[in-house]
Amino acid sequence: MLGINNLSIESIYKNLYKPILKTDTGIDPEYLTNCSLNLLSFCSNKKEWPIISNVISTINKEFCVEDKKLTQNICGIKFKNPLGLAAGFDKNGIAANIWNDFGFGFSEIGTVTKFKQPGNPKPRLFRLADEEAALNRMGFNNNGAEQLKRNLIKQKILERKIEEDFCLGINFGKSKRTPLGESKEDYIYSLKLLIPYCNYATINVSSPNTEGLRKLQEPKLLKELIQEIRRIDNCPPLFIKIAPDLQFKDIDEICQLINDENISGIIATNTSLDRLNLGERVIKQTGLKLSKEKGGLSGRPLREKCNQIIRHINRIDKNIILIGAGGIDSAESAWERISSGASLIQIYTGWIYKGPQLVPNILNGILNQIKMHKLSNIKEAVGSKLEWIK
Numbered sequence: 001m002l003g004i005n006n007l008s009i010e011s012i013y014k015n016l017y018k019p020i021l022k023t024d025t026g027i028d029p030e031y032l033t034n035c036s037l038n039l040l041s042f043c044s045n046k047k048e049w050p051i052i053s054n055v056i057s058t059i060n061k062e063f064c065v066e067d068k069k070l071t072q073n074i075c076g077i078k079f080k081n082p083l084g085l086a087a088g089f090d091k092n093g094i095a096a097n098i099w100n101d102f103g104f105g106f107s108e109i110g111t112v113t114k115f116k117q118p119g120n121p122k123p124r125l126f127r128l129a130d131e132e133a134a135l136n137r138m139g140f141n142n143n144g145a146e147q148l149k150r151n152l153i154k155q156k157i158l159e160r161k162i163e164e165d166f167c168l169g170i171n172f173g174k175s176k177r178t179p180l181g182e183s184k185e186d187y188i189y190s191l192k193l194l195i196p197y198c199n200y201a202t203i204n205v206s207s208p209n210t211e212g213l214r215k216l217q218e219p220k221l222l223k224e225l226i227q228e229i230r231r232i233d234n235c236p237p238l239f240i241k242i243a244p245d246l247q248f249k250d251i252d253e254i255c256q257l258i259n260d261e262n263i264s265g266i267i268a269t270n271t272s273l274d275r276l277n278l279g280e281r282v283i284k285q286t287g288l289k290l291s292k293e294k295g296g297l298s299g300r301p302l303r304e305k306c307n308q309i310i311r312h313i314n315r316i317d318k319n320i321i322l323i324g325a326g327g328i329d330s331a332e333s334a335w336e337r338i339s340s341g342a343s344l345i346q347i348y349t350g351w352i353y354k355g356p357q358l359v360p361n362i363l364n365g366i367l368n369q370i371k372m373h374k375l376s377n378i379k380e381a382v383g384s385k386l387e388w389i390k
Contacts, residue, residue, distance in 0.1 A: 008062055009058070009059055009062055009063070009356055010062065010355060010356060010357045013355040013357075017355065018355065020032065021127065021129060021352065021353055022129055023127075023129050024126070024127050024128065024129050024283070024284045024285070025284050025285065028123065028125075029125045029126065029134070030122070030123070030125040030138075033089070033125075037089075037094060037095060038094075040094075040098055041094035041095045043056060043095070043098055044094070044095045044096065044097040044155055045097075045154060045155055047097065047098075056101050059101050059356075060101045062360075063101075063103035063356055063357070063359050063360050064101070064102075064103045064360070065081065065103060065359075065364060065367070066080070067363075067367055068377075069370050069377050070367065070378055071377075071378075072343060072344075072377075072378060074321060075237035075264045075321065076237070077167055077199050077200065077237065079105045079106055079167055079344065080105045080167075081103075081105035081363055082105055082338065082342075082343065082344045082345055082366070082378055083103070083104060083344075083345055083346075083362055083363060084104055084105060084106040084108060084169075084344060084345070085099050085102075085104050085107040085346065085347065085348065085351070086108060086325050086346035086347060086348040087108040087109065087110045087111055087169075087171035087204070087241075087348075088110075088111070088136075088138075088171075088348055089348055090107070091109070091111065091141065092109075092142055092143050092148055093110070093112075093148050093151045093152055093155075093170075094151050096151070096152060096157060097155040097156070097157060100166055100167075102359060103356075103360055103363065104359060106167035106168070106199070106344070107167075107168060107169070108170070108171050108202060108346065109148070109171065110170050110171030110172065110202070110204075111142065111171045111172065111173040111207065112142050112144070112145050112148050112170060112171065112173065112190055112194070113140050113142060113144065113145070113172075113173050113174065113175040113176075113186070113190065114186045114187075114189045114190050115175040115177060115178075116142065116143050116144035116147065117140060117141060117144075117175060117176055118141055119138050119140060119141025119142075119209075120138060120139035120141075120209060123285055124136060124137045124138050124139070125137075125138065126283050126285060126293075126295075128281065128299070131278065131281075131299065131300060132299050132300045132329060132349070132350070132353040133297060133298060133299030133300055133301050133349065134298050134349050134352075135293060135296070135297055135298075136295050136298065137208075137209045137293075137294050137295030138209055139209045139210060140173045140174075140175075140176065140207065140209070140210055145189065145190040145193045146193065148194060149194055149197065152194075152197045157197055158197075167199045167200075168197070168198050168199055169199060169200045169202055169239075170194050170195075170197070170198040170201055170202070171201075171202040171204050172190050172191060172194075172201060172202065172203055172204060173204040173207060173210065174186050174187065174210060174213055176211070180215060180216070180221075183216060184224065184225050184228040184229075187228075187229060188228060188232060191232055191235075192232060195232065195234060195235065195236050196234075198236060199236065199237075200236050200237040200238070200239060201235075201236050201237070201238055201239070202238075202240075202241050202267055203225070203226070203229065203239070203240050203241065204241045204270070205222060205225070205240065205241070205242075206241050206242050206243035206269070206270040207270060207271070207296070208243070208245075208270070208271060208272075208273050208295065209294075209295060209296060214243060217243065217246065217250070217254065219253045219254070219257055222240070222254065222257060223260075223261065226238070226257065226261045226263060227261060230261060230262070237264040237265075238263050238264050239263070239264055239265050239266060239267050239323060240254065240258065240263060240265075240267070241266075241267040241268075241269075242254060242266055242268055242269055242309075243269060243270050243272070243273075244269035244272045244274070244302060244305050244306055244309060244326060245272055245273050245274055246309075248312055251312065254266070255313060255316060255317050255320060258317075258320055259317070259319075259320075264321055265320055265321030265322055265343075266313060266321075266322055266323070267322075267346070268306060268309045268310055268313065268322060268323070268324060268326075268342075269302070269305075269306050269309055269326050270296065270325075270326075271296025271297055271298045271302075271326075272297045272298075272305065272326075273296065274297070274305070275290050275297065276302070276305065278290050278301060279291030298326065298349045299327060299329070299353070300349075300350070301327065302326040303326070303327030303329075303333055303336075305326070306324065306325065306326035306327050306337070307336055307337055307340055310322055310324050310337055310340045310341045310342050311340045311341060313341065314340060314341025315341075318341070318383060321344075322341050322342045322343060322344075323342060323343070323344040323345065324337035324338070324340070324341075324342030324344070324345045324346070325345065325346040325347075325348075328345055328346070328347050328350055328362075329347070329349075329350025329351075329354055330350075330358075330362070331361055331362045331364070331365020331368075331369075332388045333350075334362045334365065335365065335366055335381070335388050336388065338366070338378070338381050339382075339383070339384050339385055339387075340383070340385070341382060341383040342382065343382050347359075366378065369381070369386070373386050373389070
């Protein structure tokens with residue numbers, strides 16, 4: 001990662017990480033993630049050290065794409081580009097101050113809960129290498145809201161930043177130990193503690209790995225939760241993260257609630273309980289078929305399903321701001337999501353498999369499409385249904 005002997009970060013990824021990601025087995029994916037995060041955390045906390053500063057400068061030059069055609073002002077937030085890091089990778093925000101240097105226009109940390117919790121038993125994260133997918137049943141493992149606050153302060157993220165090159169979202173979930181009927185108090189505690197440090201907040205009611213959580217997507221329960229959250233002083237823009245397994249009629253009810261309660265928008269989508277024709281696929285670490293394993297599926301297989309949801313929401317209400325996530329692993333799939341109606345997009349699993357070069361590849365690909373379609377700004381592409389030009 002340190003660019004020694006003029007090696008680029010991308011070449012280090014190809015030689016060190018890529019061989020590991022070609023097989024389901026080998027180094028445990030959760031262990032690999034934690035090792036990478038700890039190194040990035042060190043860099044994020046020591047940005048002022050000369051050697052670290054030089055490394056970060058190299059990363060920035062390698063992966064950042066600057067162009068006014070990519071900028072948007074959404075909910076009063078200036079996004080330098082539409083591509084973000086999805087929640088789930090940096091759960092505790094230990095590298096929050098470095099993601100913009102990898103070229104992301106914004107990053108979302110978490111999911112964070114009120115109480116520290118270990119999550120579900122290991123192993124709980126599995127590679128599906130051939131499909132460039134993953135199965136996870138992490139269970140909101142994190143160190144709790146108070147520790148996240150300390151981590152952000154340590155990185156000098158002292159108040160909500162509004163600079164052009166920094167946009168931070170925080171993803172909030174319910175603690176496993178908190179009964180469903182007390183969910184509001186659980187979310188509100190974490191939000192009150194952390195909203196000074198984020199540009200926007202995501203209310204996660206769609207993870208499949210916390211028992212009962214998805215019940216909060218039911219209109220009555222979700223309305224009660226949102227109404228309580230909206231009463232918080234200085235409440236930031238709010239996004240609801242929904243599951244890809246909802247019926248369109250359920251999504252329509254959530255869209256109505258978004259309008260009724262003046263919520264900023266929707267993140268579509270979380271991981272899927274649908275095995276997407278992969279049910280017979282065997283998880284080598286456990287010997288069980290995917291259909292018999294608990295957890296949410298992410299990565300390339302979700303591409304079409306997530307895109308259908310974006311298209312549906314954009315068709316019924318073009319005023320709802322959409323952040324597209326799930327199955328985005330190329331410039332073409334990113335453009336597809338934007339032209340279907342997403343103002344912003346997020347990557348995670350695709351970024352792991354494709355490597356850090358995916359960020360500039362996507363952004364340069366979008367710029368090329370803007371040019372070929374003779375558009376002046378990415379906003380003109382959102383919901384345009386313009387096809388990818390090869």
